[in-house]
Amino acid sequence: MRIAVIGTGYVGLVTGTCLAESGNDVVCVDNNVQKIAILQEGRLPIYEPGLLELVQRNQREGRLHFTTDLSAAVQEAQLIFVAVGTPPTPEGAADLSAVFSVVDAVAQALRGVSPPPTSPRILVIKSTVPVGTNARISARLQELGCAHLLEVASNPEFLKEGAAIEDFMKPDRVVVGVRRPEVAEVLRELYAPFLRTDRPFLVMSPESAEMTKYAANAMLATKISFINEMANLCDRLGADIHDVRRGIGHDQRIGFQFLFPGPGYGGSCFPKDVGAVIAMGRQVGCPMRLMEAVDAVNHAQKQILFRKISAHYRGQLAGLTIAIWGLSFKPRTDDIREAPSLVLIEALLREQVHLRVHDPEAMHNVRALYGDRLYYARNPYDAVQGADALVIVTEWAEFRHPDFALIRQLMKGHVIFDGRNIYEPRQMANWGFTYYGIGRGLPLDLPPSESEDPK
Ligand SMILES: NC(=O)c1ccc[n+]([C@@H]2O[C@H](COP(=O)([O-])OP(=O)(O)OC[C@H]3O[C@@H](n4cnc5c(N)ncnc54)[C@H](O)[C@@H]3O)[C@@H](O)[C@H]2O)c1
Ligand SMILES: O=c1ccn([C@@H]2O[C@H](COP(=O)(O)OP(=O)(O)O[C@H]3O[C@H](CO)[C@@H](O)[C@H](O)[C@H]3O)[C@@H](O)[C@H]2O)c(=O)[nH]1
16 A cells, blocks of 8 residues: 655654555655654664664665655555654643644645545544544544545554564554544555454544543553552552562452553653543543542652652762663663653752763763763763762663672762662672662651652
């Protein structure tokens, strides 16, 4: 099939590349000239494992193209995917301006073009959009006199950054929201190569498809805030969340996934989508109390590492040198959107702490924000040189088994704050470190949490 993907970010680029990989003829469009120039040269504007090889191969074999010319791209396409950003407004709702500007541009490009003889062109909304947006897009096309040229379908994306190709190629399910079954059949054919026999292709209304996406992220965010709250209670009561997690995870009704405590969830999706669910509820007079709590717990959790550091040093932080390992919001990505590391960096800089940071992929993005206010270490060992403490914020695989003898030798102080529980408290004690994890039952004299401002 001939496909245009508009918006060549994490989702659009992965979608376009994977669809080219399954034999389609794909053109990816973006209005960011620099991004498209990088892609045309066979390089990537983002880091996503395995993506570069796939992009280069499909480009070489002539199935994958990049352009800023939306008009030319959509005129040739049978399927037009919209994968532009839907960032939060100041009120927490989804900002749909990029989506509607693309809808208008597509309508403009197709005006005067005849409908394809066999099947209709389909405008597939992959961006995460509030319930009712697909209907609003159909109404807009009607208004522009283009409704006969385009069918609208919702097809939310569930990929995770860092595992995006695997998630796209082997999805747990594909969800499509359509008004007419014929439209779903075109998408079923498109996705057939990725759906092994046991992976469902779920057809529903556009409203239900839009809601499914938010409900999935809301559930996952809830699990994380739940375990973070339990971990904080473990810290106060002397229980170990590591054992508790195993104790509950074996109950098949609960399971193990997305129950790792940490410094709060980040990324471009959970914080924004929980906010959008709250905003949708507000708009229709249905208060989303659980989501409000999930969000508040997460805001507070993003302060947990700073609170532990501050409690350990009894508030005397000025002049300390602290090493931070991990800046991206999760491993295997260079994305720092809503990353817990940024909240910690802000708080420590405010206290005049010297920071030596290291991340395998995200350093350039943090440097763009902080310039020379931080020391960007060449590797994890360079980061801990002369440091009073080491903080693990992101659980990159390369941080899991470091040379602790060397670290001890390089550091000035011997304190580790492990925001991801990647080390064993007993082992750390054996190496001579004072060790704080999240919920490992090693209480610190933290001030009561009622006193903290959840925002
Ligand atoms: N990042 C994820 O893991 C993920 C997963 C599932 C769903 N989503 C959803 O997918 C959507 C895209 O997310 P993302 O992370 O890929 O965003 P992104 O910011 O990485 O990419 C969006 C791209 O759209 C481009 N763009 C914006 N306006 C445009 C226009 N008018 N014409 C052409 N290009 C335009 C931007 O330049 C950018 O390259 C969002 O709605 C998000 O919620 C994201
Ligand atoms: O047990 C866990 C799991 C995750 N996280 C944190 O949660 C955040 C999000 O992680 P993850 O979900 O792995 O990454 P995303 O790329 O944000 O993916 C989420 O958001 C996407 C955008 O909507 C969806 O498509 C995915 O299904 C959904 O997992 C990160 O800060 C993680 O550190 C935890 O703290 N504990």
